[in-house]
Amino acid sequence: MTREEVLSAFNSIRVWTNGDRRAVHEPLLVLLALSRVNDATSQTMDWNDAEPLLKNLLEEFGPDGSATTRHYPFWHLQTDGLWQLDGPPEILKRPAGATPTLTELRQNHVRGGFTMPIYKALKADPELVGIAAQRIVDAHFPESIRGDVLDAVGLAQTESMGTPKDPQRRRDPAFRAKVLLAYQYRCAVCGHDLRLGQQSIGLEAAHIKWFQAKGPDDVSNGIAMCSLHHKVFDLGAFKILPETYQMVFSQHLNGSEAASHRMLAYHGAGLILPQAREYLPHPINLDWHARQVFKSPERGG
Structure with a gap:
């Protein structure tokens, strides 16, 4: 995959529901996954390892009570085309709306991570990890806390690289x-x-x-x-x-x-x-x- 194809995949991450209701689960999970690409030896991570980290991120940067549904993005992100799951067939064959429980994900050691084409592109282009992460925080968090979000997942803040913006909306410089x-x-x-x-x-x-x-x-x-x-x-x-x-x-x-x-x-x-x-x-x-x-x-x- 080219750099632009990878970035286009990340741009599709859903964060706003019903117009202005926050749903930061997917962006925070993706940031967590991005933080381990350059150092991790495995393409996927066990839910048991991801859960406490994602729970802490949602409690700090998500809407009130969002940590209670922390397992949703781990399951539903696969429908966005940039995430894949590994685990028992009886769980993975479920329809998209049949979200496994926390207990099922834990006991079955379900693993999740970027699809192989995206993972390989990120591994081959380490700078791309930072660009993708910066675009995500630029699009989903106010400037005052972007650095805090990146620090919390172990990524450094970089100069924004052409963050996609709504062509109908421009900030008023005044x-x-x-x-x-x-x-x-x-x-x-x-x-x-x-x-x-x-x-x-x-x-x-x-x-x-x-x-x-x-x-x-x-x-x-x-x-x-x-x-x-x-x-x-x-x-x-x-x-x-x-x-x-x-x-x-x-x-x-x-x-x-x-x-x-x-x-x-x-x-x-x-x-x-x-x-x-x-x-x-x-x-x-x-x-x-x-x-x-x-x-x-x-x-x-």
């Missing part, structure tokens, strides 16, 4: 400037407003509904945040209530007493609001983030 102006150049969570001359330092425009989920580049879908609060917002550490604009943090957020206190000091506090009502975070976007990104359960009080 989005950041509009959002920062609306919030008067300060983080809406902590008030961070450090500048060097006229240049804001460490201040970013966070999409509430991710651009990858067709979130618009409108100010009502953006919030000015420092880089730290932007990252934890994209990881689902807190959500924003649509009526009161209060910040509610996840019970999963933890750390040293000093670190967690600094972060959790904002639990229940109100967002620093923009300077005009038309810039307020749109309830529909806040609801999407609460359903698709926030890590339940929320903290009390």
Whole structure:
């Protein structure tokens, strides 16, 4: 297979269902498989080896509760034409919709991996592994956490190599400037407003509904945040209530007493609001983030 044929196969990976509902199982499994191509001696991996790794990735980077269906991509990815399974015939002959249980995959040591043509192409072109991985994270995760996703699977972040984009959608280059102006150049969570001359330092425009989920580049879908609060917002550490604009943090957020206190000091506090009502975070976007990104359960009080 040529490099472009391999990349085209990876482009078909499904991640968005029902328009904007996240289903990151397949991209994360593929990234996990890519991470072992250059070092592994076997084309496939045993589900017993893949399961704990995929479970951890889904708990960290997937929607709330997605780890409970962690075995789905291992089985269903074969329908995309880039994955194959090895195991007992009585399991492999099942129809695509008859997903084996976790127990069946474990006890039968079902193995999965890239098809031989794709595997051989990746082995022959080590640089292709990095290109494919970068395209996947570019297409499915916001910029704030792409490096974290690649680090978690043991791959290095590289300069994007022509990531496929929706030809009907282009990012608005003025989005950041509009959002920062609306919030008067300060983080809406902590008030961070450090500048060097006229240049804001460490201040970013966070999409509430991710651009990858067709979130618009409108100010009502953006919030000015420092880089730290932007990252934890994209990881689902807190959500924003649509009526009161209060910040509610996840019970999963933890750390040293000093670190967690600094972060959790904002639990229940109100967002620093923009300077005009038309810039307020749109309830529909806040609801999407609460359903698709926030890590339940929320903290009390």
